[in-house]
């Protein structure tokens with residue numbers, strides 16, 4: 001019988017990807033022009049009358065999201081922390097979140113002395129109303145819904161479960177600029193929508209973030225929490241009224257944010273096109289399932305994943321990854337999105353430099369509650385971790401890049417089909 005894998009590049013055959021992937025410059029004349037103006041203004045601090053860029057970026061975010069209040073900040077992690085402040089999270093509260101995310105999603109939870117409780121995802125890698133409901137206890141104060149990979153999560157259904165119970169929903173939109181659910185932009189369903197502009201997101205200011213909010217009182221609380229509680233936009237009435245951080249965005253980041261926000265719609269629309277093209281080209285795929293947006297979801301594809309059906313192929317997931325890489329498919333990111341199998345969540349030691357019980361705070365609470373973490377608590381996430389292969393998108397990719405990548409995927413799975 002002819003060996004089906006003979007034509008694979010890993011066996012010495014020709015590569016599926018014959019042309020280099022498209023590249024391009026993210027920062028162009030507008031960023032430079034804005035930065036120059038910011039420097040010429042002789043202050044890089046956002047809060048002065050003559051400062052303009054951070055304020056303008058917030059105005060642009062209002063227009064972009066349709067939300068009345070926006071706070072700019074220093075990172076996506078800071079944005080989520082601020083979202084939790086809006087939600088009134090405090091020590092000992094439980095915050096439900098999926099474990100397939102960046103650490104930045106839970107830093108604010110732990111910083112407040114609250115405890116992350118991991119809920120499972122479904123086959124779309126997103127939390128569901130049922131998986132969230134299964135983790136609600138009398139200590140639950142909030143849920144952070146992570147819109148992962150550019151795909152909207154079913155946040156409307158999660159809000160419907162949480163709202164009657166007085167549980168806040170915070171949206172982590174770090175990876176999902178421009179994603180929509182039933183036509184409505186993610187980040188506008190819950191108490192706060194939190195965005196990142198770190199360098200690995202749809203738009204970049206190097207580092208940075210935004211929180212969008214509907215409630216004016218929470219806006220003031222969040223703004224003050226992000227700015228050492230100076231209350232400078234409100235004539236210092238609440239100066240140092242409560243604890244706060246310095247999570248400020250600088251005018252340099254604001255200047256770049258304004259230039260990036262001008263093109264965010266174009267960027268996310270292109271990512272959507274590329275992702276949908278990939279999905280279309282992979283329709284004939286056998287031996288793996290491609291991650292799909294949920295019904296009513298408009299995805300802006302930051303990445304996507306294939307889940308290998310181990311019963312339908314003759315080799316392991318890792319061997320398939322090697323074969324795909326040999327085909328020249330550098331779109332493969334193969335990122336492992338999991339917080340549970342990390343030193344921090346395995347040992348639960350948050351401050352190894354302390355020698356008493358506070359070193360495990362907030363996982364061990366003063367009232368004796370002790371939280372442990374295992375992949376067995378989230379069986380769907382566990383099984384998908386073992387099967388997943390991730391592909392990242394970049395707006396500079398061409399249609400040909402997508403077609404050749406899909407061809408390479410089909411070729412490898414065809415060769416290894418049982």
Ligand SMILES: Cc1ncc(COP(=O)(O)O)c(C=O)c1O
Nearest residue numbers: 075076077102104105174196198
């Ligand atoms: C889903 C998600 N949430 C939060 C963050 C944290 O954002 P930042 O790195 O800007 O703090 C990231 C960043 O990678 C992320 O991907």
